[in-house]
Amino acid sequence: MIFFFYLTFYYFDGRWILNGIVAIIQSPVNLMTMLTVYLLSFCLKALAWKWYLHGRTRFSTCLLGVLYSLFVNHLLPIKAGDLVRMKIMSTRDGISGEDAAHSVIVLRLIDMICLIVFSIVGFCVLGIDFQIPVLLIMIGCIIFVLSMVVVVQFFPAFLKRQLELCKRAFSGRNGRLIFIAVAFSWILECAVLYGTVIIYNGNLSILEAVFANSVTVSGQIFQVTPGGIANYESFLVFALGLFGFSIQEGYTIAIVTHAVKFFFSYAAGVMAIFIYPIPFKTLLSWSRVRGVREK
Template sequence: MRAFFKSKKKYMISVFIVISFLILSYFYFDGDKILVSLRAVFSHPFALLIIMGIYLLSFILKAFAWKLYLRGIPRLSTCLMGVLYSLFINHVLPVKAGDLVRIGVMKTREKKIHASEAVNSVIVLRAIDLASLIVMAFAGIFAFEIKIRFSLVLLLAALAAGIILLVLLKKTLPKKLGEQYHLLKETMLGKNGILIFLFTFTSWILEAAVVFVTIILIANPITPLEAVWVNSMTVAGQIFQITPGGLANYEAVMAFALNAIGTDLQTGYTIALLTHGIKFLFSYMSGAIVLIMYPIKFNTIIQWVKKGEVNKNEERI
């Protein structure tokens, strides 16, 4: 029953953010401005190539972190395929099921990695992801002195996200980490742990390049630190994803985040649409590549997702 109400609360917040996006669209959607901005971006193919290259590098760093956590046993290609498959699936399905497919890729390609190790590694690395984003988000709030200008919608969403995250971490991590305590201790203590955190943290900084370069091409530029903060707030908001790739959620949170540092809502809304479009393009391109390199039947993916959901439900009982 408690799990039911927790899921309902998360769903209500998700719907609230989607409604915020619809309101933004009603007031600020400008087809001509979006078209002009789109032409500005694609008229600089070299800049677009740089964006894609840096974005890819961010996922390579995530793959390195995963390989390190698993004591260097899996191939880097497996780790990268798993990460890119996860990205692709999250942009195809309305829920964040990518991690379940990421685990499936690791289990099927690397026989030396036990299933529980694969699961444990993804849980821990996701926790590090969230910790990195939270650090960036709160650092930015204090660094940029974001107070009154902060939108009520974004404040409520961020507060709710923090509460849900704490509940999930309190309930899930101790049990999961207890199952693989020795792996966690061996990996995260010492040099490897530092490298894993640095690779993960840096990967999120690199992802902000999509926002930074896009804004340079179509609007008054912001600083790299501001771009990192806006990206961290936007990605953290994806915990409430209920649409493929977090459509509507991404745009609403980014528009309000940009507004918080002085960008008008219409420009912020347009930037959010374009940067999200670029990320969708990258996810589908990378998804096509990994499907060619290591094809997985759609039925197999659905089975992995269903099995993962069943396990989650069992844990809640």
């Protein structure tokens, strides 16, 4: 947040940002291509969710859940969209609350695995100097081990059910398809960044765009602003700076691409509400759920 305020104070140029937005609007083919590919990335996420549940739910329900989640995450300062996503799955297709919550959490973990792998591969392939935060990894491993000890000791039946669900979901070809769909969805998601850089006549390869997008989204694990405002811009400026973009250029591209993503999120939310209306008060109540209970 502090870095974002620093960037805004020193590098905000309303005229350049406005020119970029106007250039995107005046390039309807590029804009529609970006938004279409971006939409396809969420379709793949929905398809992976359907496969994870072994086809027990409709693709339309999965897509509605993903789009509602995106919409809510760009409305509220915390990532409450996944709670809404779980409730839509439970109420629309009758999937148990535990299965819905389990599937969403596991798919989020797969998201992070793919983003981390893309980031590490990008660092290596693109020849970027980096250091592995050994202390941070050790702390993470210790927390994970302690958490597993607590779960095994006090919630063995719960752990057994979750492992059985995972085993069933990832068995055979199904597991490979889930990982491929999620990984490819993140590759497609960089279309907004790649297309914006092209409109700005910048030089960024698809591999570099995938890397920059992966690093940026990884930095939005925790957010305190709608849509991760500040997190997104700060991390993208850092990522683009690795490829020779000035701070001014990186900041402007970050603002414009985030604006396009906000537009898409709200448009997708309107479309989802039109197809499957949910009262706004109900959405807010679902976003405040502290646990998932069976009916």
